[in-house]
Amino acid sequence: MAFAIWAVLSVLGVAAVVGIQILPIVASREAVVVDRALVALTVVSVPVLVFVVVGMLYSAIRFRAGDDDAEGPPIHGHRRLEAGWVIGTFVMVIGLAAYGTIGLLEIRGEQLADLEVRADAKQWAWEFDYPGLGIASEELVLPVGQRIRITVISEDVVHSFSVPAFGVKQDAVPGRETQLYVTPTLTGKYGIQCAELCGLGHTRMVASVTVMEPAEFDAWVALQPPQTGD
């Protein structure tokens, strides 16, 4: 009985989850991987969640004691059930970890990039340099469909370069350079935010990223004054 309830609810739950999009905006190839992983984890979670909840509620109703002093049967364990549970959950998490590794390699495995950008974080603003193009900007502008390497640096404390629409973030650590790869797939304007508490102006440390067609991007580059100094 309890098993049947679990099976039915699990199937219904999984059916409801498969194919949905969880992230509000999926604007990069990396975000596609992330969203797919979110759905996959949810699909695996549903039967687990339903198993425990049904087990708990079914027992609460079915095994509630009357007001007598009855005691349950003296069962101390069940060897095969215990082994099955351990092996089952072990296989499940190894599967999840393998799937996660594949996703991670998809997002970060490829070290090539079409365009280099440096995101320079300081309390409490962002600045973006395009070393190959010799320009700098307060707002990030990217061409759609190109793989971009964003080298994140910080001048003072730890910040984090986060673009929810791209599904990725990377800390900016003073004293070292960290890398982030992103391939925008949708043109539009998205938010950039600092995701690591960095002091008084943390809340307001936001900027925007505009993704445009390559031709538009070239036109935008041409309009920027050449970068002076370093």
Place this chain on the structure above:
Amino acid sequence: MTESGTRMARLRRPSLARGILGGLAGLVIGALPLIVAAQLGTEIKPGGFLALGYIGLLLGWLAGLGTFGPWAAWALGRPVNTEDQAAAHGRGGDWTRYFRFTTDHKVIGIQYLLAFLALFLIAGVLAMVVRLELAQPGQIFATDTYNTIMSTHGTLMIFVALNTIVGGLGNYFVPLMIGARDMAFPRLNALSFWLVPPALLLILLNPLFGGFDTGWTAYPPLSRQAELGEQAFLLTFITIGISSIVSAVNFLVTVARMRTTGMSMMRLPIFVWSLLVTTAIVLVATSVVASALTMSLFDRLIGTDFFRPAAGGDPILYQHLFWFYSHPAVYVMAVPAFGAVLEVVPVFARKPLFAYRLAVLSFVAIGVLSFMVWAHHMFVSGMAEFFHIPIMISTELISVPTGIVFFSALGTIWLGRLRFATPMLWVFGFIWCFLIGGITGVYLADVPTDLVLTDTYFVVAHFHYTIVGGMIFGMFAGLTYWFPKFTGRLMSERLGKIHFWWFTLAFNASFMPMFWLGIQGMRRRIADYPAELGELNLWASVAAWMIGLSMLVFVYNFIRSWARGPLAGANPWRARTLEWQVTSPPPVENFEHLPVVSSGPYEYGALAAGPAIQPTAFSGPDGRPR
């Protein structure tokens, strides 16, 4: 003797008043060298006065309380003052023993419990203030004020989660449950508690020192540029760490050496096992964080550059050291709650704990694995690239032993005869909330999903589901279960159930939407957010205030039942573990004659005709029952 004469005589004896005087004297003596140096023209940072003054205060306070008296007497070859010794054993009977340096583990347990429950309420009020700021877009408080409130809330709650079950329920019940008269080192036990009040006082006073805005994680370099309040945080955390280490040694030795006849390791109540694993984690991990914090303190105070990149230091080193403690610390909070929950389940299911050995093994596995998962807090930190994969695997692996807790709890209630007294309700609440916390934890262990979810409200929701849903629910299960034992009186079941449902519904209403907020990209630790997230934040805030209000029911029930509840008798729940076989509250020496244990702790059911301990256990030396 004149009245002032008796007062002087009283001050010569260890007491709270003498502790306070000693603390003040220590404060002055500690800061004195720097005051002199400043007078001579040396430039002294304010942090120097705070650090040395605080250390002086701590030592003076402990000396005034009488911590060092017997040790000093022993070292100097003098006789120990027997009157002070007797007072320290808590034989003074009346309530004043709770305000003295007392070595009785039951008194220390109550001291811990009440101190950290009070702290829980204070930190809860701060949470309500945080939710006040976040109720609507726009800001009510200045950002630095908000950051200080948020950071203080987080830090205090960490202390609550670390100490309430271990220090409170653990101290009180572990010796009783293993059939011992006290902890192995009663004086160290008292020391570990009395280190706590000055530390808590210091962090509560941090707004006087300009507050601190780094959150409880206190990442450098931000922590280096923060106000003096940051240093209050560092000193407090280090002190609490020392207290935890001292207490951990005590628990480990107690369980290893003080078990009564027949109390084999495989007959230990599961709660004792949980504390054994927990304190082993504390012992190994705490010195690491204490080192990291001390290095941070030195960076601020004396210009070392451990974490300053400009001078060759490395901020990521701090993160590794910090999380090497602070992730195992999550299990220091959760495992005692697992223990409390699995302790309660068999009693109210009237059935032996299912898969006891596997549950014990799972605790040990959690203890070992907890040291191999710390870097999942750092997937976006810029640490070595290859390191993501092994940490992802180990982090997801820890859900296997954690899952066994659910397996064991469900296996116990299956076919049981369930009685839904308040403690059992908290167990069911725990299973639901910790399940949500555990499942969402996988989303943060998986690197691809962590990249988008980390540092958002998804994390806030996740860890509140694990720490509140795990530790706090487990604490309430244990607290309502053992309340009759440590007070001798029953709690009101009606009020207990009202509190449970109110707290649980409000908690879920408040934190469930935060998963969604996090997926929308709402960051952690911000004072303001985009306007379109306003409605859901208002909902979360109202629900959070309801959590706070529900605590009034608990406090009322707790105080009223302790004062005037119906007498509980020795064993109101008909449990089989040793602590229930003595009077409520237990006598000072716990057991007149140490019991002899002849079976496991959860022998419920058809075959369990005899008691868990041999009949001789409570008989006098002449064989007659007393």
